[in-house]
Every structure is written in C-alpha cells, then in structure tokens.
Amino acid sequence: MDALERQHGACYAKPVTIGNNVWLGANVTVNQGVTIGDNTIIGSGSVVRKSIPANVVAVGVPCRVLREITDKDLTGYMTSGLV
Template sequence: MSELTEKQKMLQGLEYFPSDKSLQQDRANAKRLCQQFNQFDIDDRKGSRKIIKSLFGHCQGAWIEPNFYCDYGYNIATGKNFYANHGLVILDAATVTFGDDVMIAPGVLISTATHPLDVVKRNKGIETAKPIKVGNSVWIGMGAKILEGVSIGDNAVIAAGAVVNKDVEPNTVVAGVPACVIKTIPV
C-alpha cells in the first residue's frame, strides 16, 4: 500500500507537514484568488462572486465583503444566503461547512488548524486540523474566533469577541473567553 500524501493526511485529520510543496502550491493558488477577489471592482459583484465560487469547494450562495482570506478554499462549503462582512479569515486545513442563512460580522477568524503541545513535534512544523461546522441561521459577531473541531448549532448567536473552543448548542447565545452560554433563545 502506498504512503499517504501530506494533503491526504491533512484531509483525514492526521498529523501533516504544511510545508509540503503540494500544500504550499494549494495555498498559493488560494492566496492568488483571494487577492483577485479583494482587488475586484466593487461595482462588479458578479465577477467577485465567480471568484468565490471557483475558490470554495461548494457554494450555494455567498456575499462576502472584501477583504477575505483563506488557506485553501476547497475545504469551505456554504449554504444559501451566506453573508460575511469585511475581514473574514478562514484557515481551512480541514472542512469548514456553513448552513443556510449564516451571517458573519467584521473581523471574524475561523481556524481548523492546531499545533501539537509536544515541543519537538511543534518545532518540526507538524500540524493537525479538525473540521468546523456552522448550522443554519447562525450569527457570528464582530471579532469572534471559532477554533478547530467546533460545531455550532442552528439559530445560535456568537457574541462579539467570543472565543469558541467547544461545541455550541442550537438556540443559544455564547459570549466570553472562552465562550459560554449566556442565554437561551426561545423558539
């Protein structure tokens, strides 16, 4: 049996080397597309949407305000009516899946990547990534950070500045560092 590539390891959630040439090329391609998107004529929304559709693995409908950055793009999937305000960063070494009607405020960071606690592995450049899933009708507030492996349930609200490092139940509001439930949303 052949050995897994670094990309296959990354996509399977195993330890991998992000410095691998193939992964570097994938990131460079995504950076070029992000750069094109961020420099697109503001009056040509159709053209900028076309870039996002070619960048993302799956895109049912997205309106993203520039500037936007991601690592790979092909690991990002959006449902219908996805909206992200300025300054969204998605580090998508693993899948990042958004449901329908998701709204993201300015300056949000979503990161699937993490580094080992073991200093020897970390100094070698090893990394792992865990998927992030965002349900339907979620609102992520300004400056929030969503960390690796988190699932956010339908209708949840992430308060501005929250750092989400564990799953968020549906119909809840979370806030703080680390984020915790501050309110239940009546349904």
C-alpha cells in the same frame, strides 16, 4: 513547533461546523473541531473553544452559553407589514 514536522503532517486542523442561521459577532474566534448549532448567536469578541448547542446566545472568553433563544425574543417584525 518544528517546521519540518508540521510540513510532514504532525500539525493538522480539525473541521469546524457552523449550523444554519448562525450569527457570529465581530472578531469571533472559532477553534478547530468546534460545532455551533443552528440559530445560535455568538457575541462579538468571543473565543469558541468547545461546541455550542442550537438556539442559544453564547458569549465570552472562553465562550459559554448565556441563555436560550425563546419566543420572548420576537420583536414583531414579521407581523409589522414590512415583510
């Protein structure tokens, strides 16, 4: 809390790692030292305090894994002829 101690290195940030194809909803807060795995979706307003694995949907305060992303989540967009 002391400004002089912070100036001399007592307070530092740990790196945040965000994987490929991650979607963060609006107003997501990611705390220091957290890793979010590839292809993961973080719901709006979530506070990510701990690392989240790949290929999941995670939401909440604190953020927690809701479920895995599976083939059931496919919408057919890639086979619709629009791509």
